[in-house]
Amino acid sequence: MTRWPRSLAGQMALLVAVALFVAQAVNFALIVRDRSASRLQQASAIPALRIADAIGREAGGQPIAGDRGRIRRVDTNPIPADLPRRADVAAAVRANLARMGVAAGQVDAAVIHLPPRARDDGGMHTGRRGPRRMLLIAVEQPGHGWLVARAFWPDAGPAILWRLIAQTLVLYIVLLVPVLWLARRISQPLRALTHDAQRFSLGGAAAPVLEAGPADVRAVIAAYNALGVRVRAMLDEKDRMLGALGHDLRTPLAALRVRIESVEDEADRARMADIIQEMNRTLDDILSLARLGRPSEPVTEVDLAALVDAVVEDFRDLGHPVAFEEADRLPVRLRPSLIRRAVRNLIENAVKYGAGAEVTLAPRGGAVAVVVADRGPGIPPDRLADVFEPFTRLENSRNRETGGIGLGLALARAIAREAGGDVSLANRDGGGLEAVLTLPVR
Amino acid sequence: MLIPDAMGETPHLLLVDDERSIREPLATYLTKQGFRVTQAPDAEQARARLAAYAIDLVVLDIMMPGEDGLSLCRHIRETSDLPVILLTARAEETDRIVGLEMGADDYVVKPFSPRELSARIKVVLRRMQAGGTRQNAPESGAYAFAGRVLKTGERTLVDRDGVSVPLSTGEYNLLLALVGRPRQVLTRDQLLDLTQGREAAAFDRSIDNQISRLRRKIEVDPKSPEIIKTVWGGGYTFAAEVTRL
Numbered sequence: 287m288t289r290w291p292r293s294l295a296g297q298m299a300l301l302v303a304v305a306l307f308v309a310q311a312v313n314f315a316l317i318v319r320d321r322s323a324s325r326l327q328q329a330s331a332i333p334a335l336r337i338a339d340a341i342g343r344e345a346g347g348q349p350i351a352g353d354r355g356r357i358r359r360v361d362t363n364p365i366p367a368d369l370p371r372r373a374d375v376a377a378a379v380r381a382n383l384a385r386m387g388v389a390a391g392q393v394d395a396a397v398i399h400l401p402p403r404a405r406d407d408g409g410m411h412t413g414r415r416g417p418r419r420m421l422l423i424a425v426e427q428p429g430h431g432w433l434v435a436r437a438f439w440p441d442a443g444p445a446i447l448w449r450l451i452a453q454t455l456v457l458y459i460v461l462l463v464p465v466l467w468l469a470r471r472i473s474q475p476l477r478a479l480t481h482d483a484q485r486f487s488l489g490g491a492a493a494p495v496l497e498a499g500p501a502d503v504r505a506v507i508a509a510y511n512a513l514g515v516r517v518r519a520m521l522d523e524k525d526r527m528l529g530a531l532g533h534d535l536r537t538p539l540a541a542l543r544v545r546i547e548s549v550e551d552e553a554d555r556a557r558m559a560d561i562i563q564e565m566n567r568t569l570d571d572i573l574s575l576a577r578l579g580r581p582s583e584p585v586t587e588v589d590l591a592a593l594v595d596a597v598v599e600d601f602r603d604l605g606h607p608v609a610f611e612e613a614d615r616l617p618v619r620l621r622p623s624l625i626r627r628a629v630r631n632l633i634e635n636a637v638k639y640g641a642g643a644e645v646t647l648a649p650r651g652g653a654v655a656v657v658v659a660d661r662g663p664g665i666p667p668d669r670l671a672d673v674f675e676p677f678t679r680l681e682n683s684r685n686r687e688t689g690g691i692g693l694g695l696a697l698a699r700a701i702a703r704e705a706g707g708d709v710s711l712a713n714r715d716g717g718g719l720e721a722v723l724t725l726p727v728r
Numbered sequence: 729m730l731i732p733d734a735m736g737e738t739p740h741l742l743l744v745d746d747e748r749s750i751r752e753p754l755a756t757y758l759t760k761q762g763f764r765v766t767q768a769p770d771a772e773q774a775r776a777r778l779a780a781y782a783i784d785l786v787v788l789d790i791m792m793p794g795e796d797g798l799s800l801c802r803h804i805r806e807t808s809d810l811p812v813i814l815l816t817a818r819a820e821e822t823d824r825i826v827g828l829e830m831g832a833d834d835y836v837v838k839p840f841s842p843r844e845l846s847a848r849i850k851v852v853l854r855r856m857q858a859g860g861t862r863q864n865a866p867e868s869g870a871y872a873f874a875g876r877v878l879k880t881g882e883r884t885l886v887d888r889d890g891v892s893v894p895l896s897t898g899e900y901n902l903l904l905a906l907v908g909r910p911r912q913v914l915t916r917d918q919l920l921d922l923t924q925g926r927e928a929a930a931f932d933r934s935i936d937n938q939i940s941r942l943r944r945k946i947e948v949d950p951k952s953p954e955i956i957k958t959v960w961g962g963g964y965t966f967a968a969e970v971t972r973l
Contacts (some may be wrong), residue, residue, distance in 0.1 A: 540747075544754045588892040
């Protein structure tokens with residue numbers, strides 16, 4: 287299958303080629319028609335004139351010879367019966383004779399092919415190589431036999447076709463250069479625009495795309511640049527707002543946290559501290575999720591096995607039963623504290639709802655998977671996708687006490703996706719949930 | 729709950745926070761814990777109090793209108809050996825690093841538990857008494873040993889191939905205690921003491937367990953350790969050459 291060119295330059299080149307071809311074909315048809323009409327005219331007019339002239343001279347006492355001269359008189363139609371006839375030429379000769387007042391009986395015409403380099407007697411030799419063709423015209427004079435004339439029959443065929451093709455090619459090349467230049471002038475700035483839009487990053491002030499190309503394209507680029515500036519300004523504003531929000535909410539939380547120290551009842555105080563801790567975590571998650579598009583931490587090569595191990599160890603230090611089979615060193619390029627946070631969120635979820643977790647590290651194709659499995663209640667299959675939505679509430683035991691699954695999973699997935707991976711959830715055979723964090727390994 | 733210090737006096741704290749709702753109850757709590765507490769709502773008044781009293785330790789909020797906590801912290805560090813504990817609203821790494829580079833001895837993230845703050849104040853004060861002088865910002869910078877680098881700001885170990893090896897909180901605290909005292913024999917009790925106070929909850933697990941985990945991460949052959957050596961009847965010693973970066 288031939289493929290339709292998809293680039294601007296390719297399509298323009300193809301379009302120009304097709305349009306030129308059609309125009310030239312029409313041109314060609316017109317020229318061919320014109321040429322054959324003029325050939326017919328030329329081929330019929332001269333012999334007719336000569337025949338009329340010969341008849342005139344014969345009447346003046348100059349007889350027409352049967353074996354020499356341009357016009358010969360013979361008794362029968364000399365054109366061999368097997369030659370293809372040219373009725374159009376015959377008709378034209380008859381019309382010409384009639385115009386000059388010469389009465390004619392039958393008129394016959396045919397083209398004969400002469401052997402190469404044979405000189406004909408009509409003086410119309412061309413000296414060219416190759417088969418030449420002559421027109422034989424026979425006019426019957428009723429009662430006086432036939433008058434025969436020969437005429438040059440020019441070749442209408444390949445020469446004109448070749449000329450036309452050459453002409454078309456020259457035109458095509460002459461047109462193609464400016465068309466491609468124009469296409470490049472349009473497509474290059476567009477490509478720069480596409481490139482910039484694809485890696486539109488929220489971090490920092492990016493350099494605007496250079497305005498180049500025709501005015502329309504410049505206008506698009508200018509509009510795009512202005513849009514980028516507005517988007518970045520809005521996101522900056524969002525970050526400032528979230529920062530202020532975080533600060534303004536943390537301060538009363540901190541005040542509350544200090545004050546509950548005066549609560550006498552130990553259990554009560556612990557419960558309050560937990561709630562404040564929970565609120566603070568949510569606040570942290572909101573801020574992290576909001577800032578994820580512009581991470582401040584660079585990508586470094588990190589041993590993922592050690593990272594998971596360190597997170598697991600922190601959970602064990604807090605007394606949570608988290609199992610992790612020690613894995614081999616596995617260097618991966620990632621943002622360590624963000625990935626640490628994603629892994630922590632998954633394990634935290636498992637510990638919270640499944641009272642413990644089994645963590646494994648497994649290669650999966652070109653990626654590596656951190657699998658966090660628990661034996662908790664799992665999630666109804668039709669709600670598996672929902673829990674990635676921030677602040678999803680499930681109408682089961684999973685969230686009754688804590689009031690929502692919060693942002694943990696949404697944040698974990700957002701972090702994984704930022705790193706080119708993903709987080710997926712599945713219910714396990716025999717009960718429980720399995721969360722899989724995949725990360726690409728380069 | 730009085731803390732006997734070297735001179736048998738009550739430690740005098742300067743509490744600097746613009747937020748009255750935090751400062752006042754915190755001052756009350758710390759007073760109950762046996763400290764003498766002077767309050768200041770901003771950097772300017774804090775400077776005045778510092779000049780007026782013999783302060784033993786400053787608890788300093790980073791985010792304040794006017795001159796902020798970091799700037800005041802730098803001023804304190806330039807003019808004295810006074811230990812500083814920062815109160816920070818953000819848990820982000822950059823804030824920690826900046827705070828510790830400014831010469832703070834420790835920090836707590838809001839909302840913090842007053843007990844934890846009190847515990848850290850005690851640890852810093854005890855460290856000051858034990859060492860006589862403050863321990864040159866224990867968390868700033870990096871330590872290099874045996875081709876590896878322990879980055880304290882990011883709490884990360886970079887191994888010989890340049891790959892980061894994340895450490896758990898416990899492992900990190902233990903390694904930090906060890907690289908700070910190379911070629912000294914440290915008993916289990918000493919190590920426990922040195923690693924306490926940072927994250928209070930983390931230390932039910934035995935030092936031996938943490939040591940063997942650390943060895944797996946830094947030793948070429950964990951079964952015959954070259955870097956963290958066991959001293960018979962004593963404890964452990966960090967046998968590698970340590971360079972501060």
